[in-house]
Amino acid sequence: MPSAPRSRWSAVARTPVGACAGLLLLAVAVLAVLAPLLWGDGASAVDTGAIQQGPSGAHPLGTDGLGRDLLLRVLVATRLSVTLAVTATLIGVGLGLVLGAAPSVLPRRAGRAVTSVVNIAVAFPGLLLALFFAVVFGVGTTGAVLAIGLATAPAFARLTQTLSASVAGQDFVAAARTVGVRRLRLLTRHILPNIAEPLAVNATIGAGSSLLAFAGLSFLGLGVQAPDYDWGRLLGEGLDRISVTPAPALGPCVAVVVTGLAFNLFGEAAAAALGIRTLSRPRTAPSTVPPAPATRTSSGDDRPVLAVEDLRVSFPGPGPGTWTTPVRGVGLTVRAGEAVGVVGESGSGKSLTAMAVSRLVEPPGHVTARRLEFTGVPLLDADERSIRTLLGTSLALVFQDPMSSFNPVTGVGRQLAEVARHHQHLSRRAAFARAVDRLRAVRVPAPERRARQYPHEFSGGMRQRAMIGMGLMGDPRLIIADEPTTALDVTVQGQVLRLLAGVRAERGTALLLISHDITVVAGNCDRVLVMYAGRVVEEIPAADLFTAARHPYTRALLAAVPDLDADRDRPLAVIPGRPPEPDRMPPGCAFAPRCPRADARCRGEDPEPVTYTPGHTVACWHPGTDHTAPAQKSGTVGGAA
Template sequence: MSFTQRLRRTLRTPLGIVTMFAVFVLLVVAIIGPIFWQDTADRVDTTAIGRGGSAEHWFGTDALGRDIAARMIVATRLTLELTLGAVVIGGVGGFVLGTLPTVLGPRLARLVTALVNLLIAFPTLLFVLFLAIVFGVGTHGAVLAIGIGIVPTFARLIQNLAASVAGSDYVASARILGVGRFRLIVRHILPNIAEPVALFLFQAGAGILLAFSGLSFLGLGVQPPDYDWGRLLNEQLNRVYTHPESAVGPAVAIVLTGLAFNLVGEVLSQAGGRRGLRTAADRDHRATVPAPSDDPNGTAGDGTGPAPLLEVDRLRITFPGGHVAVRDVSLSVAPGEAVGIVGESGSGKSLTALAVAGLVPYPARVTARSITFDGVDPTAGARLGTSLSMVFQDPMASLNPALTIGRQLSEVAEVHLGHNRTQAMKRAVDRLRAVRIPDPEHRSGMRPSEFSGGMRQRTMIAMGLMGEPRLVIADEPTTALDVTVQAQVLALLRDVRTKSGAAVLMISHDIAVVSQVCERVMVMYAGRVVEELPTGDLVTGTAHPYTRALIGAVPDMTTDRGLPLVTIAGRPPGPGEDTPGCPFAPRCELATDRCHTDEPALERIDAARRVACWHPVITPPEARIETE
């Protein structure tokens, strides 16, 4: 259900009806009050000075005989104008200051965040009073003081919300596509934080109304001959014991209007409460520096065939504290080739893929001898455009929940292909049809929440095909899908590769899934590549004990269902665990003393296979052929 539909439903509840009535009354009074009651409010009657409440003057008269009720009605417009003006100033200032860390570099982002933290630490009331003195006594000074006074609080809210959205996969996809910073904020971040922001602003309006009334009451706000409710309260306070209705009237108007602002915020909260924001993540940070190495086996490939489309040489990813998540990984992908990377959770395979796309999250640091994709270094901030597409693990997190499917796909064509909106939408519908989305014309106008998991994953593939990608990185594309939909997605990836000629780099923990799409497999363990081999050798040609254990843990049709499933004893090294020797040695049945002290290098055992093991199981080619 969309936000508009939920809002309509909320407005039909008792809370919604009361809120609409309160807003309607405020608007009517603010609009027609000065038109019909201005003369009455300004009329001086020396014969009726200081009277109490009566049928003629509901709240009595002031020191000049003017009707207090009429003045309250007339003051409604100015009070609301000042309140909304301060809300706009605080909202714009807070939005600018809050979104800056999302688009600035790390140093400037930390500087802006530190500034917000400093302003937050200063008491808001004292900050407002200080600004009121700086800007001067009067209406304009009060508006600026209160508006700027709420900027730090609003900026902190925006920072937190923007950070939670900026770490989402669909924002990462937009960055890969080269979407500009301004468009990234307006198109992808702002729509997804609009509901809590609107809620905050309306609820802050009640506090701003009270602050304005307080400044006017203290003589720092609205000055004669103008007046708002706070000014009226100040004028009548000395009569609170003789004619309390004269002072109670403005006070009640302030309280009821503040409640109306809170009611609007509550309605928005109920209407938007079912939409959740993604988990917070830090901004992406990219850096590449030379990593010295003299290992002659550091490069991937066999040196023959066409020049690699993607080539990674000695990739290393480290986190603060010295934790090395990826260690000296080298790989290459030729044009049109499909290569898989497999391994248990935490092996570093997804981080390797993110490094190729230049999306490793801050504060990780990427170093490598070289990373080259289609002639450019993606970690140095080079625009990859549509030459690289990425299919993330969770399609619901990869698609912007605030935009329709067609609008998200068409953005690629608008940004990179120069299409107008009509042309881009036509291409989006065509791409949806290509990935077998039924009734693509109708479904292009739907939102991701209205799609099934399999359809969302196919939509992600369609987004990657909006341009002409030379490489498709599929990071766990079938993890959350049932076996039937999984088979459809894998078949679709094979078709995409066949029809477009794109290379595929597939990341998965399931070695059986990778074998259905790829010709070559790289096995990672504890951040290292421990074996590389053709998929045709997976069953009988594996050399590393870890790869053999992975294959053995995959059940097939011949597996005895009466026996427990095969597992790999022990556990992989945890974050920060850096033990000497082979990282798999504690779990390996073939391990010797040397395995626990010396780490094996990744060495080539024939033209198509590499292995990092002191005791590899070498199967002769003829034996592999006979087994197959």
């Protein structure tokens, strides 16, 4: 049975575009190989009795100034013309790929310098650059090849930079960074394979452009020099006689057009073939599977798995020297086996807090905290290598969109195995066997077969299960689930939540669950943190959420949840207004413009958190009333509503 790549190319070859591309490219390749062998002597034979004749039966395109047959010369020139064009294209593509990928690998300042050089070079027309380099390197074949290669490199570098940037923001790249994948491997494994299709198309189109550029340089006398000849030289000689007969110029023109069309059509066919790329798959996994980490038992250490105090995340503001701080002083703790939920509207800073904890906020973003410790290790002070090893083995991330969380051009099993190979130093087979075992642990059916499939072959629920399985490849102390059920239906949502609860019960793993759905958080967490405008405005035990919530924002979120007993004749409850923009934060309480209880004090002073009962903290000047007096104050409590 043919392999998947061969089957894919065979299918493309049966399409009209693929068939035309294959036939034309095959014809050009055959001519390039055989024409000099078959007609090389005839193309060089001088006949003084047939100088500059027009088209005839003996000479279909006529003869040149030495009586040499022009048709034979056009055919023989195929090898040199195509070879030079392909060589120049390889130089341009190779150099462009290096320059375009450099910002993803080099340090920030060096990457910016390379990007600036590319931007300056792209500002000049390609033909002008080619002429400039041709003069620099000198007249001749070598100079023309280098000139065209260097002239095409900036455009290819810009394309590579743009495509790389579009992929670098995907969740699966963030997950790879978290597990500690190095920059070079991140580039070659996760970024470049995902942009192979447009790069292949542009490379083949670039070959056609290089062919035309070479013909132009030779036409101007800067390229191939006598006694060698290519289509450009033949075109220049034919144009001298175009007023008498167009045939000598028509032959090289047709050759350039047909060959350029062959390259372009081949690019379309290659794009179709690379659309679903089949990479090498691991062989059958061995029967022995590495044992899963033992269930974690309490060691008497009461230190939290995650401890955060006064976490702030800032980005450069719209004006020079200004900063925007969308996360403003967040504090939270998560202990072993505990589930802590974080709720709030979009833009409240929930996901950005999780990114900061995972060390995924990159420059120019700036993260500060009075305390940011994971398993007792200060994340802001430790060296990068040890941090990546710690996060790659002890922290699991489950993102909102399971489709974007996986590399679409790599098998699911290989992506799970990458964690074990990188951090546990397992062999390829052993790592793949462990990936199959983890898929089985999260109840993915037929895990051996599924491990060899691609993410698009999984349903949404199975992709989310596989994402949890990726987190279990190590020995996670904490799972950060950022909207893990948003894109799933209610049935699958319940399955995923039960799976997370089972992992907590079996392994003692802590869970930080981020969601817009306050009822999901209340039903699956021990404590709930309500965030608004980058701050935690209320922290409350989940059991007391519906009966003892005091902050007006928390109560508004609860009121907005549809209820079966609600009056159908009345409109659903909504929170008026919109959350403030991070760069336009109002003075005082950020919720004051939307709060019915706000007064002058709320609009002028930002409230500090107040502890009412153990585990219940509220940051509000006018919290809702209940029958519990404040147990501890870290600020002044205003009048109750």
